[in-house]
């Protein structure tokens with residue numbers, strides 16, 4: 384067995400359960416991502432990775448027609464490097480396809496290299512569709528220095 388498959392942490396993936404909003408927000412904040420614009424609707428489109436009862440990772444989709452903003456991709460430091468984010472991205476892509484989304488966008492300050500290995504390509508921020516540019520993340524929460532990335536999942 385390769386070293387990589389030995390290190391894979393088989394997280395349990397699921398949605399947010401009633402009352403878990405504050406715990407989800409806490410994980411996202413601990414990973415240095417903004418939480419100001421997290422709504423009940425976004426929590427409905429959030430996938431969690433758990434190890435036992437503990438939330439160890441998150442990813443969320445903000446939907447704008449057939450476009451999606453992938454956001455709140457966060458894995459607690461202690462659990463990084465074991466494929467948890469990889470599993471979360473795959474689950475988010477599957478869920479996005481089920482919602483009729485064909486293209487994902489995101490903004491990142493720190494994970495451009497990692498996300499390019501996950502199939503995202505860097506684009507001009509102005510090239511994102513209007514509905515994506517209208518999100519709070521684009522309009523005010525992510526600084527101009529954040530890199531905009533796109534992935535076709537059709």
Ligand SMILES: CC(C)(COP(=O)(O)OP(=O)(O)OC[C@H]1O[C@@H](n2cnc3c(N)ncnc32)[C@H](O)[C@@H]1OP(=O)(O)O)[C@@H](O)C(=O)NCCC(=O)NCCS
Nearest residue numbers: 387390391456457458463464465466467468469491494500
């Ligand atoms: C970016 C972030 C989500 C990555 O989480 P992660 O769970 O460590 O990511 P992964 O484990 O899938 O991959 C990280 C690296 O771990 C290693 N890795 C991945 N799967 C592995 C496995 N099964 N076995 C061993 N190593 C593995 C690899 O080096 C991998 O990089 P590569 O596969 O692209 O070469 C995490 O660092 C984080 O929360 N950062 C802060 C918040 C942030 O910047 N989020 C992005 C905003 S869009």
